[in-house]
Amino acid sequence: MKILFVMILVSFSAIANDGVYSFAKSDTCKACHTQIFDEFFSSMHANSTPQKDMIHNAVWSKHPQNVKQNRYGCGKCHTPAADNLDKMMAKGQQAIPMQDNETHQAGISCAYCHRIKSIQLHQKSNINVISSAEKHYFGTRDSGVTSPYHEIIKTDNEHFKNGNLCIGCHSHKQNKSGLNVCTTEIQNTEGGPNCVSCHMPKVKGGVSQISTTKTHVFHGFSGAHNHSNLLQQYVDLSLYIHSNHFLVMVENQASHAFLLHPLRVAVLKVRIVRGEKLMPQKNELFVRVIGKDGKPAMPWVANTTLKDSMLKAKEKRAVKYNVSLQKGDKVEVVLGYYLVNPKALKPLKLQNEKVATEFHLFKQQVFEF
Ligand code: HEC
Ligand code: HEC
Ligand code: HEC
Ligand code: HEC
Ligand code: HEC
Missing domain, CATH: 2.60.40.2420 (Immunoglobulin-like)
Structure with a gap:
């Protein structure tokens, strides 16, 4: 029994080191953050998977990783909450997004985004560093009421304040030839216009069902598809x-x-x-x-x-x-x-x-x- 326990621990930490965490389902947030959830649900972040985004699927269907390797490297940004993200990212493994796997279809989920602690800058594409604290969701508050579900006394994180939170996935993506397929200039400033102030404006409705606030930041992520x-x-x-x-x-x-x-x-x-x-x-x-x-x-x-x-x-x-x-x-x-x-x-x-x-x-x- 003891040996088995140790083995499980060892293999678990090996996965954790490769960056695979488990994230609370976005459904969990719905009861309290109803309006934010509804906005998010129809956004491209909730619909970023081949099964839900036809345009993404059309390109993915032709991609050599699909045709030759049966591996979904796109998962790094399109299904970052996947329970087998490490396999999707590793050459030689076979792992593609499945319709019946909730962690795949969660897209860029609430808990994933709110657990981004910092961002590592890289030439090919950046990397999101995820906090291992399961229920500590980052935001912009340096004080607050406590929630019956998670810790919110002090959530402030500079990346949420200056908009840099978005650049782990959005700044650039380089292909094998070193060509930047997409580039988003990232001169974000706190207070000035930045990814968050333009794409997540304040709209009517409370932050949660429990709160007395009159506005919240829009989670429909206005962009080319929506809003x-x-x-x-x-x-x-x-x-x-x-x-x-x-x-x-x-x-x-x-x-x-x-x-x-x-x-x-x-x-x-x-x-x-x-x-x-x-x-x-x-x-x-x-x-x-x-x-x-x-x-x-x-x-x-x-x-x-x-x-x-x-x-x-x-x-x-x-x-x-x-x-x-x-x-x-x-x-x-x-x-x-x-x-x-x-x-x-x-x-x-x-x-x-x-x-x-x-x-x-x-x-x-x-x-x-
Ligand atoms: C480094 C992060 C990252 C990786 C890795 C990534 N993408 Fe994306 N992808 C994005 C972002 C961010 C957008 C949104 C860009 C925009 O709307 O301008 C996007 C949008 C797209 C779109 C447009 C979808 C639409 O509905 O209009 C397609 C197609 C796409 N990606 C294909 C892929 C494929 C195929 C792969 C894997 C081979 C992949 N991407 C890997 C970040 C990434
Ligand atoms: C039981 C109710 C409840 C549930 C469930 C819940 N929250 Fe909250 N959450 C709150 C309350 C209350 C606040 C305080 C804000 C307010 O309403 O004024 C809050 C605030 C937050 C904040 C704001 C932090 C900041 O700095 O502004 C974030 C982020 C957050 N929640 C994320 C989540 C996520 C992600 C989930 C689901 C995994 C979730 N919450 C589920 C009640 C809840
Ligand atoms: C984990 C990676 C990731 C992070 C972090 C992320 N995004 Fe995205 N985002 C994507 C991907 C992937 C898509 C494309 C989804 C698709 O079209 O299939 C996308 C799409 C979008 C779109 C296009 C929506 C549309 O209607 O066309 C906007 C706008 C956007 N993101 C804004 C943001 C902002 C603002 C932030 C920071 C608060 C952010 N994103 C953080 C991965 C990410
Ligand atoms: C001054 C306001 C402003 C700022 C700052 C800003 N955007 Fe945008 N964004 C726009 C406008 C305007 C569009 C084009 C209209 C559209 O796509 O509907 C756009 C479009 C987009 C799209 C969709 C593009 C496509 O081809 O599908 C994405 C993704 C996006 N922005 C992400 C970001 C990210 C990430 C940041 C921060 C690095 C950012 N934006 C900063 C105003 C802004
Ligand atoms: C792409 C990343 C991203 C995703 C996905 C996302 N959020 Fe947020 N969220 C943010 C950012 C950035 C802010 C901080 C904006 C600010 O306060 O200026 C924020 C703010 C919040 C706040 C505080 C709102 C306020 O007005 O003070 C709550 C609560 C919250 N998010 C809950 C959620 C829930 C619940 C989900 C899923 C239904 C979710 N978020 C999905 C990036 C995200």
Whole structure:
């Protein structure tokens, strides 16, 4: 009996050293943090798995780790609460996300995110350091009431305060050729705009069913899939009229490129309404195309950026239209995007999936002359 006990202990600590922890289910938080739970439940963090995110699944299906190795290295960021994350991450092992494994389908769960103690910076991609204290969830409080469920007297963690909590997964991801597939500039400052202040604004409703607070930070994580209306204020559209042309200015106030994932393509659509006449102008595309040998390629094949017209961090871009406007003209400006570049739909077999083919209207404005 004694020997068996020791063996279990030894193998457990070996797993723990590899970074596999067990996390409370997000369902556990629901009873008290009902509104936060509901927001989270429909966010991409709760839906980051191949079974729940069709676009992720389409890319994963073609990935060599899937086709050749049967191993899900993506788990580091897409299923970080997985009970066999160590196997997913280890070459030579076989471990893929399963529909019936709750720890896989938990996505980036409440307890996972709130147990990130610090972040290690690495060249390929960063690493989240997880606290081993199961029920101590980090936040921003240096004092507070106690919860019947967990410790909240002192939860403050600098990374929650300055927004750096997000950069363990979001800062960058480099492929084998050393190409950064995605990069998010990470100049976060406490108090200033940062990942948390822009993507998790304060909204109505208490922090918990027990508390008397009137607001809480939004856990729906506004982004390209969901709630992009909450981010509209960070992109300005304006019109400059000259005698023989006009300019539409697009100003991206975000601290990172307008869209980040290389699958995305943003479109600026401009139309002049002159009396009864509609005069659509040529669409302007904002896109970053990665590839190899001069052709677009999948993220694991690409070794260079072929083209990058994406709106950069803090960039103000002028787009010129060679039309002289007349008194009474209306200029309709629409900025939106496709989650999947229409050119990539067929290779990914997504041409019949609405989420991949639909145009997302981000912001629209009408200027009158
Ligand atoms: C270092 C962390 C990290 C790893 C590892 C990672 N991803 Fe991601 N992935 C992200 C983040 C963060 C996003 C959200 C980016 C955004 O929306 O701009 C994302 C988004 C995506 C998307 C877009 C999904 C959508 O619904 O639009 C696809 C596709 C994707 N990842 C595929 C993969 C695949 C396949 C792997 C494994 C081979 C993988 N990722 C590994 C962090 C990671
Ligand atoms: C029995 C009720 C209860 C349950 C269950 C519960 N909490 Fe809480 N939690 C509270 C209370 C009460 C507070 C204090 C905040 C308030 O309501 O004003 C709180 C506060 C927090 C905070 C805020 C810390 C800060 O610094 O702002 C975090 C983070 C948190 N809970 C995470 C979780 C997570 C994750 C779960 C599920 C694994 C969970 N809670 C489950 C009652 C609960
Ligand atoms: C454990 C890794 C991880 C951490 C930590 C993390 N994210 Fe994410 N995030 C992801 C992944 C993976 C996706 C893409 C999910 C998908 O589309 O399948 C994502 C998607 C998003 C999106 C896109 C949502 C949409 O509608 O398209 C936003 C916005 C976002 N995260 C913001 C944040 C913020 C803000 C933080 C910090 C508070 C954060 N993330 C922390 C992994 C992480
Ligand atoms: C000043 C506000 C602001 C700050 C600061 C900011 N963002 Fe964004 N973020 C935006 C805007 C605007 C968009 C584009 C609109 C959209 O995707 O709906 C966006 C989009 C995103 C997306 C979706 C991109 C895609 O291609 O799917 C992710 C993921 C994201 N931000 C994560 C982060 C992270 C992580 C940080 C911190 C390092 C951060 N953001 C800081 C405003 C901000
Ligand atoms: C991607 C990471 C991430 C995930 C997933 C996440 N949170 Fe949070 N949460 C944060 C950050 C960052 C803050 C701190 C924001 C602040 O106070 O400025 C926060 C704040 C909180 C707070 C305090 C809210 C307030 O307004 O003071 C509670 C409670 C909480 N989270 C509970 C939860 C619960 C419950 C879940 C799952 C249903 C969850 N969180 C999922 C990152 C996350």
